[in-house]
Amino acid sequence: MSKGRILLVEDDKALAELVTYHFEREEFEVARTGDGEEALLLAAEQAPDLVILDWMIESLSGIEVCRRLRRNAETAHVPIIMLTARGEEADRIRGFDTGADDYVTKPFSPRELIARVSAVLRRVRPALAGEVLSYADIEMDTVAHKVRRGGAVVSLGPTEFRLLRHFLEHPGRVFSRERLLDSVWGLDSDIEARTVDVHIRRLRKALNDGGRPDIIRTVRSAGYALDVEAHA
Numbered sequence: 001m002s003k004g005r006i007l008l009v010e011d012d013k014a015l016a017e018l019v020t021y022h023f024e025r026e027e028f029e030v031a032r033t034g035d036g037e038e039a040l041l042l043a044a045e046q047a048p049d050l051v052i053l054d055w056m057i058e059s060l061s062g063i064e065v066c067r068r069l070r071r072n073a074e075t076a077h078v079p080i081i082m083l084t085a086r087g088e089e090a091d092r093i094r095g096f097d098t099g100a101d102d103y104v105t106k107p108f109s110p111r112e113l114i115a116r117v118s119a120v121l122r123r124v125r126p127a128l129a130g131e132v133l134s135y136a137d138i139e140m141d142t143v144a145h146k147v148r149r150g151g152a153v154v155s156l157g158p159t160e161f162r163l164l165r166h167f168l169e170h171p172g173r174v175f176s177r178e179r180l181l182d183s184v185w186g187l188d189s190d191i192e193a194r195t196v197d198v199h200i201r202r203l204r205k206a207l208n209d210g211g212r213p214d215i216i217r218t219v220r221s222a223g224y225a226l227d228v229e230a231h232a
Contacts, residue, residue, distance in 0.1 A: 003026065003121075004028055004029070004049035005028070005030075005049045005050075006023055006028050006029065006050055006051075006052060006117065007031050007032070007043055007048035007050070007051045007052070008030055008032040009054055009057055010032065010083060011058050019113065022110035022111075022113075026114055028117075034057055035059050035060075036059045036062070037059045039057075039060075040069070043075050043078070044072070044074070044075075046182075049121060050117055050121060051080045051081070053065060053082055053100075054084060055082060055083070056084065062082060066080055066082070067098050070098070070099040073219055073223075074173070074175070074176065074179070074223070076173075077171075077173040079120045080099060080100050081100065082100040082104070083104050083113075084103075085106045102120055104116055133168040133169065135167075137150045138207070140164065140165060150212065159199050163184050163199055163203055167216070167225070171226050172227055174217075174223050174224070174225040176222060176223035178193055180224070181195075204216050215228060217229065
C-alpha cells in the first residue's frame, strides 16, 4: 500500500530522478514535472497528498504555483514543501507567507527530505501515525471498526465507514464527487456520481444524531469536506 502520493516539481532532471528513486523505494507514489503549469494540471487531475516544489522552475515560479494551489479549493489544504537553493531568511519567510508548510534548502540528503515529508504527512494524515483517526469530537478505531462522536457510538454502514475514514485521513480538504468515487469506491466503479450524495446524507444523519452540529461542509460546485466550520 502506498504511503502517499507525492507531486515533485523540480526541473533538475538528475535531482528529480534521485528524489523519485528514494521516495519510490520508501513506497511512495511519485508524479513529477519540471514545469509549473503542468504541475497545476497534475494537481487538478488528482490532488496529491503532498507537493515538493522547487522555487525556480519553468513557466511559473514555485511561489506562484504555491499561491495558485492554495487558492484552489481541492488543493488548498495539500501540504507543500519548498525545495530550493535560496536559504536567505527573507526568502524563507516569503515561502511560508505564500503557504508553504516546510522549507528544505539545497544541497540536502534524500533521507532528510523523506523524514520531513513523513513528519508533515503524520500531522495532516493521522492514519500514518496509528490505528485511531480523530478530528474534532470524532474518533475512529480502524481495527475494531468503531466510530464515536463526543464519546457516543456512531453506527455506520461499510460504505459510510470508508467515506468517513477518507475524510478523517484528509481533514479540511474538499473532494469532488468524482474524487470520492475514485478513492472510496475505486477507479473501476460503475456507480454514478450522484450516489455519493446519498451516502453523504446517510453519513451526516449518523454523525449528527442527537442534534450535534453538522461537520460535513458542502462546497458549491466543488464537493464535500470534513470541516468543524461546516455549520458556521
